[in-house]
Amino acid sequence: MYNANLGIVPDQEIGRGRRLLKRLKGGDEIAFLIVFASALLIILITGLLVLELYWNSSLARHQFGWHFLIGRNWDPVSEDFGALPFIYGTVITSFLALVIAVPVGLGCAIFLAELAPRRISDILTFLVELLAAVPSVIYGLLGIFVLVPILERVVVPVLKHTLGFLPIFSGPFLGVSLFSAAVVLAIMIVPFIVSVSREVLLSVPTEQREGSFALGATRWETTWKVVVPYARKGIYGSIFLALARAIGETMAVTMVIGNTPDINKSLLAPGYTIAAVIANEFTEATDDLYIHALIELGLVLFGITIIINGVARILILATSTKGAAR
């Protein structure tokens, strides 16, 4: 550093504060601080969310303890609350939605990325991404006015005729049920799977495909045995994104699930999910224990999400060694 009186002065002799200021003028440091602050903000918000859920469910936690997670009774009048029917409904509808949506979504993504002519692919991608932007209430209305009658008149009779002996398809079908909710959720999450998987598949380097063709593989063999495994991580990511949406979905589910806190082995029976019960009962819950029980349900949902994400990470770690990117 050049000082007019002293000439060249080594940096160590400048004061600490001035050294820091000099570094801050560098632009890099400022950029680092800003993005670090953004990341810190996100972490703070998440932490605050969990803390609030924890504090505001204290009455219910003290009253019910761990029994809350296995209790099957939800009675606001006698103030006996148990979360099991809602956990059951949430997990069953979300996983069933995945079972329906993943093959469809992945198939669509493969078609759009690998097999379709460019123009068709662009138009269809645009339409699929439009689907992702539709508000969930619209899906709920679509569910109850279009989907449920179709299920009632066409799909379920066929299902009962062929697979009716299975306990999961037993019992009367009233239209609103876990099955209908799962189908609506599947329709809602397909766009997420398609758009993210398509991006990931497109980003697979062409060298992989060319190498496979050079070895004599057919188009489909290349797609299924080379491209898709290479993009495996991203596809898993899209599936878990879709699952996260399905677990938290409220309005569309509450319109078609029947809102009955029962655990029934049949998928054709009505059920209830955590998000739906909170949306339905929170505004009218004046009693403190009732409100705390609903907030504890929110905490349980958070816990379910963490567990599923944890399992997802382990799954990805366990399968990431064979022939994938990185």
Place this chain on the structure above:
Amino acid sequence: MSARRISSWCIGKLGCTVVMMILLLAFANQSSAQTTINGAGSTFAYPMYSKWFDEYHNVHPDLQFNYQSIGSGGGIRQIIAGTVDFGGTDGPMTQKQMDDFKAKQNCNILHFPSALGADVPTYNIPGVSQELNFTPDALAGIFLGKITKWNDPEIANANPGIQLPANDIVVVHRSDGSGTTYVWVDYLSKVSDEWKQKVGVATSVKWPVGVGGKGNEGVMGLVKQTDNSIGYVELIYTIQNHVPYGKVKNKAGKFVKADLAGVTAAAAGAAQNMPDDFRVSITNAPGDTTYPISSFTWLLIPDHIADPVKKAAIVDFLHWSLANGQDLLEPLSYARVPKEVIAKEQKAIGKIQ
């Protein structure tokens, strides 16, 4: 000037004008000395309050009433917390809630019935297009899950001449907490001891049977779409949507189809024994023409209001709503408060200090 300079100059001017207009509006609002009175609560009463506040504002342009329909429970919570000046509820506050209010706000809460509503049983039975008669035991039995088929003697005996199928009854109830539910289960508790023991009365209950729909629209949608179903909805929705609904047998033994006159009669019937704080359930009220599943909707007003301008506004509005406001109810399908109760209320308004 070149074209580019003109356009950027225009944008600059436009921007300045917009900013000035925003500032002007902001200041204009502040300087017009308008008093805003906030309330929240019952969704059932929202269309009515909305109309009232609109009309009242035309009479008193300096007073603005603001109402958020977040549900009766929300209204009660907010008035206890003191975030609103008044509340709206379809079910009266419990003693515990009133004590809570007193502890937090250091004054008492007053209930003022503003209008009446009713719940009706609506059904969808293929092949049956006539009006059905329901006895109290039939309704209680259906909703308890003890009467499971439409051709059960309890229903069939009340409907001679109507061929009821031997199909399973699908019960539809509300999934969200609501004053509508409160009125329905309150009536069932009065006519059925088993219901009172097993289920009880609240805005949300554990239903023995049935599926839940969200809101009156949800219940009606489910009933319309599901064969052999029965549900309960507000009278207003059935009037406005032309849905068939049944008659209910009242305490005097007559089958009454719900209409505005029958609902007002229910309140008149209960007026003789009305407590001074108006916290009364008027379900299953005596009287020949009364409709048994009726209820008040109340305004919740603290009995001590610090701000004199707000106090004067609220008191004046209450008087207006009981005198002129009642005439606006019928086009909206709400029932008027009977004159005996209005007289009592006019006197009770004096309790607001």
